[in-house]
Amino acid sequence: MSNELLHKITSLMGSRICHDLISPIGAISNGVELLTMTNPSSGPEIDLISESVNNANARVKFFRIALGIASEGQQSSSKEMVSICNDISSERIKIIWNPTEDISRSEVKLACLLILCAEISLPRGGSVTTDYLDGKWHVTAQGDLSTSNANLFEKLTQPINPDGITASEIQFLLAPLQACELGRAIEYKSENNTLSIIC
Secondary structure (H helix, E strand, C coil): CCHHHHHHHHHHHHHHHHHHHHHHHHHHHHHHHHHHHHCCCCCHHHHHHHHHHHHHHHHHHHHHHHHCCCCCCCEECHHHHHHHHHHHCCCCEEEEECCCCCEEHHHHHHHHHHHHHHHHCCCCCEEEEEEEECCEEEEEEEECCCCCCHHHHHHHHCCCCCCCCCHHHCHHHHHHHHHHHCCCCCEEEEECCEEEEEC
């Protein structure tokens, strides 16, 4: 099976899973909203559920872009991406989306995969900033960088090899495939608590 066909199959799987999860998460969110309306003095339990549902909803939207199919001609708006990145940010990791223009979904898919790669380098927290300059993505992770995953980042610049990759690290296989589809290669460097990924 070719890398191109494998990439398409995994993207279709990602789209299907996210599509099926969006509706029940939305229903839970609506239910929490109704509970809040009927009982305005609800306690911290409802607040915790609401926060968790909002985060799950944002994560599924993010994964739908990163792992799903990117149809030809489809665009992702800057407003949508800023909103999603704000919603998936936490006290531990801040995700910052700087591009102000609407960008093709296939390009944004690559950026989201690179963000997922960058996140792994910050087990103790920090920030991940995304810029789109002269037709290239610049994803920068800043914080107390982990040194235990250098071999993962090497996979971004090497021929596709799934050996040693876990489910939570699938982005290190998918990002090079998406970059190849766009006719580009990934570069990265790490120094002074800053990781830079350019593609």
